[in-house]
Amino acid sequence: xxxxxxxxxxxxxLGITFGGLKAVQDFNIQIFEGELVGLIGPNGAGKTxxxxxxxxxxxxxxxxxxxxGEVLNGKKPHQVVSSGxxxxxxxxxxxxxxxxxxxxxxAITKDIKYGMVDAMFRTPKFWKVEHELTEKAMDLLSxxxxxxxxxxxxxxxxxxQQRKLEITRALATDMRLLLLDEPAAGMNPTETAELLECxxxxxxRFGISIxxxxxxxxxxxxxxxxxxxxxxxxxxxxGLPEEIAKDPKVIAAYLGE
Amino acid sequence: MKKxxxxxxxxxxxxxxxIIVAFAFIKSAFGGNEQFRLIIVPSLWQCCYLIILxxxxxxxxxxxxxxxxxxxxxxxxxxxxxxxxxLAFQRAGVFTEKAGPAxxxxxxxxxxxxxxxxxxxxxxxxxxxxxxxxxxxxxxxxGFGMIIVNIINNIxxxxxxxxSLGSASASLYKNGLxxxxxxxxxxxxxxxxxxxxxxxxxxxxxRSKYGRxxxxxxxxxxxxxxxxxxxxxxxxxxxxxSAFFAGIAGALYACAxxxxxxxxxxxxxxxxxxxxxxxxxxxLGGMGSLTGSVVSAIVMFFVNYQIKNGLWVKxxxxxxxxxxxxxxxxxxxxxxxxxxxxxxGIFGTYEFSLLNFVRDIKEHxxxxxxxxxxxxxxxxND
Numbered sequence: 001x002x003x004x005x006x007x008x009x010x011x012x013x014l015g016i017t018f019g020g021l022k023a024v025q026d027f028n029i030q031i032f033e034g035e036l037v038g039l040i041g042p043n044g045a046g047k048t049x050x051x052x053x054x055x056x057x058x059x060x061x062x063x064x065x066x067x068x069g070e071v072l073n074g075k076k077p078h079q080v081v082s083s084g085x086x087x088x089x090x091x092x093x094x095x096x097x098x099x100x101x102x103x104x105x106x107a108i109t110k111d112i113k114y115g116m117v118d119a120m121f122r123t124p125k126f127w128k129v130e131h132e133l134t135e136k137a138m139d140l141l142s143x144x145x146x147x148x149x150x151x152x153x154x155x156x157x158x159x160x161q162q163r164k165l166e167i168t169r170a171l172a173t174d175m176r177l178l179l180l181d182e183p184a185a186g187m188n189p190t191e192t193a194e195l196l197e198c199x200x201x202x203x204x205r206f207g208i209s210i211x212x213x214x215x216x217x218x219x220x221x222x223x224x225x226x227x228x229x230x231x232x233x234x235x236x237x238x239g240l241p242e243e244i245a246k247d248p249k250v251i252a253a254y255l256g257e
Numbered sequence: 258m259k260k261x262x263x264x265x266x267x268x269x270x271x272x273x274x275x276i277i278v279a280f281a282f283i284k285s286a287f288g289g290n291e292q293f294r295l296i297i298v299p300s301l302w303q304c305c306y307l308i309i310l311x312x313x314x315x316x317x318x319x320x321x322x323x324x325x326x327x328x329x330x331x332x333x334x335x336x337x338x339x340x341x342x343x344l345a346f347q348r349a350g351v352f353t354e355k356a357g358p359a360x361x362x363x364x365x366x367x368x369x370x371x372x373x374x375x376x377x378x379x380x381x382x383x384x385x386x387x388x389x390x391x392x393x394x395x396x397x398x399x400g401f402g403m404i405i406v407n408i409i410n411n412i413x414x415x416x417x418x419x420x421s422l423g424s425a426s427a428s429l430y431k432n433g434l435x436x437x438x439x440x441x442x443x444x445x446x447x448x449x450x451x452x453x454x455x456x457x458x459x460x461x462x463x464r465s466k467y468g469r470x471x472x473x474x475x476x477x478x479x480x481x482x483x484x485x486x487x488x489x490x491x492x493x494x495x496x497x498x499s500a501f502f503a504g505i506a507g508a509l510y511a512c513a514x515x516x517x518x519x520x521x522x523x524x525x526x527x528x529x530x531x532x533x534x535x536x537x538x539x540x541l542g543g544m545g546s547l548t549g550s551v552v553s554a555i556v557m558f559f560v561n562y563q564i565k566n567g568l569w570v571k572x573x574x575x576x577x578x579x580x581x582x583x584x585x586x587x588x589x590x591x592x593x594x595x596x597x598x599x600x601x602g603i604f605g606t607y608e609f610s611l612l613n614f615v616r617d618i619k620e621h622x623x624x625x626x627x628x629x630x631x632x633x634x635x636x637x638n639d
Contacts, residue, residue, distance in 0.1 A: 055483060081485035093480035095473045097545070097606060106469040107484035119465035120458055122266075126465070173485045 006069070007032050008209045009054070009085070009177050014063035015233075016053055023049045024233040027063070029211075031177065036203060036210045038224030038241075040217075042253055046233040047213045048090060051179050054211075055087050056080040067177065082110065086175035088166045090182045090213075096155035100146060103154050103165060104137040107172040111136075140168050143205070144198060160191045164198070171202065177209045178202075184216045192219055199223060221245065229253065265612050272611070273453055280449060288442060298441050302513035304558050305448040306332075306506040309455045311538040311550040313502035318536065319544030319606075320463060321495045322475030323387070324395040327402030329532045331500040333522035334378055334405060335371035335507025337415050340517055343367045343433035355440045364434055364444070368451060368508040375504025376497050378405065383496035387489065402532055403523070410519045436512050448509055455502050459547055462498065471495050472545075531585075534561075537592045542602050549604030560587070 007030040014027040024046040031037050041047050052058040054065055056077040065072040067083055075083070095103050111132065118126040141147045144164035149157060154165060163183060170178055183199070184192045196219055203210060214220045220227065221241045228238040231253040237244055244250055287293040310332060317325045343363060346352065352360040382401045389397055409415055436444060462468060470491045473481040482488045511517060523531075534557070542553030561584065564570055570581045580586055595602060607613075 057479070057483075076487075077479075077482040078485050078487045081483065086485075087483055089480065089483075093477045093483075095476035095480065097476050098469070098472050102469055102472070106473040106481070106486065109466075109470075109485040112466050114466070116467075119467060120461050122461065130465075169484055 005032050008068060010066045012064050014053060014060050016049060016058055016061045022233055027235060029228055031209045031211060034207055034209060036223055036225050038212050038214060038220045038227040040220060040227060041230040045230045047230065048181060051087060051181055054179060055085060081173050084176040086170035086173040087179035088170050088181055088183060092162050092166055094154040094162055094166060098154060099151050100154055100165060101137050101150040103169050104140055104172045105133050107169045108133055108136060110174050140172055144168055160187060180210060180212045182213050182215060184214060184219050192216060196223055265610060268611050294438055294442055298445055301445060302441060302448050304555055305452040306509040307554040307558050308452055308551050309502050309506040310535050311554040312456060312459055312547050313499045314535050315539045315547060315550045316459060316495055316499045318539050320475060321471045321492060325398040326395050326532045327398035328503050328535050329522045330402030330405035331375040331379055331503035332507035333409055335375045335504030336511040336517055337409055338374045339367040339371040339508035340433055340511045341415060342370055347432055364447060367434060368505055371508035372501045372504040376501035379500025380497045383493045387492045387496060406519050406522050434512050435515050451505060455505060534588055537588050540592060540602055541595050543604035544602060545606035546604035546608055548609040549602055553603060
C-alpha cells in the first residue's frame with residue numbers, strides 16, 4: 001500500500017554474533033510512515049537483540065540500520081534517540097526515585113536551550129524553558145490520564161501505570177519511530193484492551209511508526225498491519241496477520257512439529 | 258506549583274539573611290570571649306569546609322549514584338593551590354598584612370582559583386575514570402586520590418616540608434592566607450558566605466535539567482541513555498562540578514590551618530580529612546539530600562570533636578576508652594549502624610525546607626484528624 005513511499009526505518013542484512021553464537025542473522029525489515037509492525041517469535045528468538053541493535057545498545061556485526069536515509073550504525077544510544085528512535089523495555093525501567101513528571105521532563109532533551117549560567121542565576125530564560133517543559137510534560141501525561149499523579153514517585157505507581165509512564169517517557173523524546181518491547185506483559189485483558197486503545201490514539205495523534213514486540217497474540221493480531229516472525233535469529237515469515245496465523249513454519253516454531 | 262517555588266526562594270533568601278545578621282551580632286557580642294575565639298570560631302571554620310565537602314560528594318554519591326573515594330585528593334589540590342598562590346601574591350607585594358581590600362581580593366581570588374584548578378584535575382581524572390562503574394570506579398578514584406597526594410608531596414616547593422612550620426620556606430601561618438586566631442574571627446564571614454554560595458549553587462544545579470539528568474542516570478543508566486540523555490557528558494560534568502567545590506573546601510581548609518601537610522589528606526589518615534570519613538558523612542545524612550549532608554557534616558564534626566577533645570571520653574573505663582582511642586573505629590561503627598538501622602540515612606532523599614516542613618505538619622494533622630473522625634464514627638456505630 002505504501003510501496004511508493006520511502007521507509008522510515010530500513011535494515012539491511014542486519015546480524016550480530018556473540019562469540020560463536022549467531023544471535024540474529026540477515027534481519028531485513030522496512031517500516032513505513034505511520035505503520036504499526038509486529039515482531040514476534042518464541043522466547044530467545046532474538047527479538048530484544050534486534051531492538052538493542054536498532055537503538056545503539058549493541059553494535060551490529062554486519063549489515064546496517066537506516067533511519068530516513070541516515071545510517072545509525074555506531075551511534076550511541078542517546079544519539080539514536082535524538083535521530084528519532086525511542087523505546088520501552090521488556091522489564092520496566094523507570095527513574096524510580098523521581099517524580100512522575102520529572103521522569104517525563106528528563107526525557108525532553110531536545111528543547112532545553114539553557115546552560116549552566118541560566119541554571120545558576122535562575123534567569124528569565126530558565127523559568128521560561130522550565131515552564132514550557134512542565135506544560136509539555138503535563139500534556140503528554142494527560143494522554144494516559146496520569147496528570148493527577150504528576151508529583152508522585154514513579155516507584156509508587158501501580159504496574160499498569162508504570163508501563164504507561166514508560167511509553168509517555170518515550171513519547172517525550174520527540175521520536176518518529178517507537179519501539180515497544182512487550183508493552184502488555186503482565187497485564188490483564190482489560191488493561192491490554194485499554195493499552196491497545198492508547199497505542200492507536202498515539203498513532204493517530206503523533207503520526208509515528210511503531211515496531212512492537214509482543215507475546216499476546218490477540219493484541220498483535222488486532223493492531224499490527226504487518227508481522228515479522230523470527231526464530232533462532234532468522235526471519236521465518238513476514239506478511240499480513242492473517243497470513244502469519246496460517247503459516248505452517250510459524251505454527252511449527254510456536255508449537256513444535 | 259510555580260507560586261510555591263517563588264515563595265520558597267523568598268523564604269530561603271530571608272533565612273540566609275537572618276543567618277548572616279545573627280553571626281554578625283554574635284561576633285560583635287562575643288568577639289572578646291576567649292572560648293568563642295579559641296573553640297567556637299575554629300569549629301565553625303571546620304564545619305564550613307566539611308559541609309561543602311560532604312554536599313559536593315553527595316552530588317556524585319547520592320545524585321549521580323557513583324562511588325568516588327578520591328574526594329580528598331581534590332581538596333588537597335584546592336588547599337595547596339590557594340596556599341601557594343597567596344604566598345606568591347605576598348612575595349610580589351600585593352599585600353603585606355592580613356587586612357585591607359587587597360588581601361580580601363587575593364583571598365577570594367585564591368578560593369576561586371583553588372576551585373577551578375581542582376575542577377580541571379577533576380575533569381582529567383573523570384574522563385577516563387567514569388568509563389568504569391561501581392567498585393571499579395571506587396578503586397580507581399581511590400588510586401587517583403592517592404596519586405594526587407603523592408605528586409603534591411614530591412613537588413619541592415609544596416611537598417612534605419614546603420608549607421609546614423619551621424621548614425625552609427615560610428610557613429602558612431605567618432604568611433599567605435593561613436589564619437591565626439584573630440584573623441579567623443575577622444574573616445569568619447568569608448567562610449560563611451562561601452559556604453552559603455556553594456550550597457546555593459548545588460541546589461540550583463540539582464533543581465535544573467542537570468539535576469534531572471543525573472538523577473535519571475542514578476536510577477537507571479540504560480533507560481537514561483534510551484531517553485536521550487548523554488550519560489557520559491553528564492557524569493563527567495557532575496564529577497568536575499563536584500571537584501570544583503572540593504577545591505573550594507580545600508582553600509577554606511588552607512585558611513583555617515597554620516600548616517599544610519599532605520599526610521592530612523592521605524587515605525590512611527585517621528583524622529577528619531579522609532575520603533571515607535566524608536563518605537560516612539554523606540551516607541549518614543542521606544544519599545540524595547543536600548540538607549542531610551549539611552546536618553550530618555555538623556553532627557560528624559561534633560562526634561569527631563568529642564572523641565578528640567571531650568573530657569568524658571578520657572574518663573571512660575578500659576575497653577570503651579580503648580575504642581575511642583581509634584576514631585576510625587567509631588566512624589566505622591557509625592557507618593555500620595546507619596546501614597543496618599536506617600539504610601537511607603537521616604534524611605533519605607528528603608530536602609528540609611520550611612515550606613516542606615509546614616506542609617508535612619499540616620498533612621500529618623489532617624491525617625490524624627481524619628483518623629479521629631474515623632474512630633468516632635466506629636464508636637458511634639458500636
